Amino acid sequence: MQVTLKIFRYNPETDKKPHYETYTVEAEPTDRVLDLLEKVKGEQDGTLTFRRSCAHGVCGSDAMRINGVNRLACKVLVQDLGTNRITVEPLLGLPTIKDLVVDMEPFFEHYRSVKPYFINNDPPPKKERLQSPEERARFDDTTKCILCGACTTSCPSFWLDDQYVGPAAIVNAHRFIFDSRDQGAEERLKILADQFGVFRCHTIFNCTLACPREIQITRAIGEVRKAIATGRLD
Amino acid sequence: MTLPRRVPLSAALRYRGGGPMWAWILHRISGLSMIIFVALHVLAGFGIQQLGSDWAIWYNTLYESLAFQLFIYFCVIFHAVNGLRIIILDTWPALIKFQREFIWLEWAIVLPVYALTAWIMIQNSLGG
Numbered sequence: 001m002q003v004t005l006k007i008f009r010y011n012p013e014t015d016k017k018p019h020y021e022t023y024t025v026e027a028e029p030t031d032r033v034l035d036l037l038e039k040v041k042g043e044q045d046g047t048l049t050f051r052r053s054c055a056h057g058v059c060g061s062d063a064m065r066i067n068g069v070n071r072l073a074c075k076v077l078v079q080d081l082g083t084n085r086i087t088v089e090p091l092l093g094l095p096t097i098k099d100l101v102v103d104m105e106p107f108f109e110h111y112r113s114v115k116p117y118f119i120n121n122d123p124p125p126k127k128e129r130l131q132s133p134e135e136r137a138r139f140d141d142t143t144k145c146i147l148c149g150a151c152t153t154s155c156p157s158f159w160l161d162d163q164y165v166g167p168a169a170i171v172n173a174h175r176f177i178f179d180s181r182d183q184g185a186e187e188r189l190k191i192l193a194d195q196f197g198v199f200r201c202h203t204i205f206n207c208t209l210a211c212p213r214e215i216q217i218t219r220a221i222g223e224v225r226k227a228i229a230t231g232r233l234d
Numbered sequence: 235m236t237l238p239r240r241v242p243l244s245a246a247l248r249y250r251g252g253g254p255m256w257a258w259i260l261h262r263i264s265g266l267s268m269i270i271f272v273a274l275h276v277l278a279g280f281g282i283q284q285l286g287s288d289w290a291i292w293y294n295t296l297y298e299s300l301a302f303q304l305f306i307y308f309c310v311i312f313h314a315v316n317g318l319r320i321i322i323l324d325t326w327p328a329l330i331k332f333q334r335e336f337i338w339l340e341w342a343i344v345l346p347v348y349a350l351t352a353w354i355m356i357q358n359s360l361g362g
Contacts, residue, residue, distance in 0.1 A: 012235050068250040092245060096237035103236060154249065156258070159241040203320050205254035205333060222327025 001084055003027045005036055007048065008089040009099055018096070020087075021045075029079035033066055033086060037073060037100075050100040057212060060148030064100050065089040070150040070210040091153035093162060107149050110165040114173035114191055119184030135180040142175040142220050144213040151207035151217050157200045164200040165192070167207035167217045174220040178233060189228050198225045253337045261316050264309035271297065271306050300359045304352055311351075315344050 003025055010018035023040045041048045053059040055074045062073040067087055094102040152158050152166030177185045192198045198221055207217040227233055274293055281290025296302055319340050323330055
């Protein structure tokens with residue numbers, strides 16, 4: 001089948017404004033959008049720029065807007081889109097460096113702000129820090145985040161104000177806040193109770209629907225919000 | 235040079251967030267509509283009683299019209315039920331796994347209640 005790809009293009013060295021270019025490629029219904037982008041870059045226009053690394057939905061490099069919604073290009077098959085006209089654009093709400101490549105630094109700045117690492121000031125035990133299966137299950141969902149940015153850049157609250165930490169940062173805070181071995185919950189909750197923290201979430205669900213790992217992001221945000229309101233981590 | 239971060243309204247509206255995103259947009263539109271309606275209603279009352287202004291009389295005629303009443307009633311009923319949905323999901327995050335069902339339930343309440351009341355309003359308007 002023939003697929004028409006309409007791709008957002010912007011070259012900072014030659015373009016004053018972004019524009020769209022259209023390419024026609026031969027594709028199988030089981031091809032991924034990433035395969036089509038590779039085909040365009042390899043056979044028609046070598047200047048097309050996009051991020052990709054593992055190409056198997058693990059590294060989170062190739063998040064982009066595909067037919068108007070955030071997806072990983074390596075996880076979307078042509079047959080899943082139900083059309084042979086595909087529009088590919090960069091993620092919304094972040095500066096565009098070139099074509100489909102956005103500057104992820106503001107995203108990672110928010111990620112770092114919630115202390116997304118293990119905090120425990122007790123002396124390390126001789127063996128591992130034990131945890132029951134139930135305690136581990138409490139934060140299992142939020143361990144799946146690959147930091148692709150699809151959630152944060154689908155959030156209207158983040159579009160309106162990029163000082164909002166965004167869903168990805170809250171998900172990664174949730175992963176440690178509800179970890180029974182961690183001792184940094186209080187300081188993370190304090191950070192997230194700030195005016196640009198969890199209360200900027202308006203329960204819109206774009207993040208949950210965009211997540212390629214199917215993390216229940218809105219639920220995680222709700223649990224953090226509840227922990228702040230009640231002061232309890234149950 | 236890097237293209238600065240910019241999210242124009244047109245791009246935001248083209249994002250295909252689906253039912254929950256449209257519910258959020260409608261919530262904003264209906265909330266704003268009600269604020270404007272109440273503010274103008276108070277101003278028009280003052281304008282008619284104290285100033286006898288033409289503008290206030292024109293506005294009074296507008297908001298008493300059937301189309302305007304149907305619009306503002308939709309805003310009230312949608313804003314109330316959608317707000318209730320959000321309060322429930324925010325208070326009990328465990329229920330968020332049923333968010334799709336909540337959207338369906340919301341419309342299952344809004345549409346019949348609105349349709350029934352709109353029908354009565356139209357009947358009264360035609361009969362009156």
